[in-house]
Amino acid sequence: MKSSIMQGARIISIGSAVPDLCINNTEISQIVETSDEWIVNRTGIKERRILNGINQSVVDLAYSASMEALNKAKMHPLEIDLIILATSSPNDLFGSASQIQAKIGAYKAVAFDITAACSGFVLAIVTASQFIQNGSYKNILIIGADVLSKWIDWSDRKTCILFGDGAGAAIMQACHKKDNAILGFQLNTDGTKSNQLSITYKENTDSHNTLKLFQGKFQYLSMNGQEVYKFAVSKVPASIKKCLNAIQLSAKDVNWLLLHQANQRILNAVAQRLSIDNCKIISNLSKYGNTSAASIPLALDEALKSNKIIKEDIIVISGFGAGLTWGTVVIKWKC
Known part of the structure; x- marks a missing residue:
């Protein structure tokens, strides 16, 4: 690349x-x-x-x-x-x-x-x-x-x-x-487990028109919390390691670990498996909960406003969730 x-x-x-x-x-x-x-x-x-x-x-x-x-x-x-x-x-x-x-x-x-x-x-x-x-x-x-x-x-x-x-x-x-500040990335999908976290569409069982057409609606969000936890703490560290290896960096080179803000236990478990100190975890989960696609940029913006991140810092960013999808991108902060 x-x-x-x-x-x-x-x-x-x-x-x-x-x-x-x-x-x-x-x-x-x-x-x-x-x-x-x-x-x-x-x-x-x-x-x-x-x-x-x-x-x-x-x-x-x-x-x-x-x-x-x-x-x-x-x-x-x-x-x-x-x-x-x-x-x-x-x-x-x-x-x-x-x-x-x-x-x-x-x-x-x-x-x-x-x-x-x-x-x-x-x-x-x-x-x-x-x-x-x-x-x-x-x-x-x-x-x-x-x-x-x-x-x-x-x-x-x-x-x-x-x-x-x-x-x-x-x-x-x-x-x-x-x-260039986008140093590398690694992406994955496992569609066989998509039902572990989903908002599914359900059709009505009966047709109410002469054309025999079936229509339905989307359901509420459903989640198997235990399975999502096990998925995150096993797949995310592996993704991060693979990405770092590809660009010839190690966990010791990482200044900040910015994960999707899903659960503090997940954040801590991923850091532990990578031997990254908890003080390097960027987290604002306590104030906002899981904001899905917004969670990473929300936390990044807050970290920048508090002057945590400085120029040339290496930031490992990983997202994971429904799909099931997960992925990592490593950036060097240039501003």
Whole structure:
């Protein structure tokens, strides 16, 4: 990959957005049998943000995050060549990237959605880097945004305690090959286990028309928590090791470990298997819960705002979740 790229790619700015409504564990315990202590001990989550306004959608959060990223980069929307939206909760089943393109005024940009759930932002980084490194585009806006609260059964304790809504956006830009910041990536899918975490479509059993057509609707989010945990703590460390080996780095070279914010136990277990100290884990899970495709850019933006990450730091980013999909991208921070 290094030898074939025409130009380098790097992230030049990050933006994020979360809804105003904050629901803590005590409030959750009023609708399902649980407690703050039970949730914190098992997940690390203390509160989450939920989109609850009338006529508000993932597009609104994505717009706010995108404008923050554009403002930080001092870039006009018309300079954007491509918009990639990673989401599993679009405002329109045909996709929402085009709505974001119109809302921010990036009328010269091509726009499309990626559906890869919690791995979505990693796939967006990798996809954008390919378009930049092969010389197709110069400035790409990538967005990870989800409002899974709209697909949660709020009487299901297994899922309603976990998820929150949010959005994160990044501007990726072409640069000289020697300044390339996307060092390597490794991606995987195991579709045989897709039923472990899914929002399935179910058809009605009876037809109510002369053409004998069957129609149905999407169900609530369902998850086998134990299987997802076992999948994450086994597959993610292996992906990270394979990616680091491919670019001739080791765990000792890693300054920051940024994983999809699913469960604090998963974050700690992955770090332990890699012999990476917990102090190198970037985590804001306690405040936002699992925001799916938004979790990685949300945490990255917060880490940058708190000055944790400095220029030339090596950051290992891994996403994992529904599909089942998982993947790693290693970047060197250049800003």
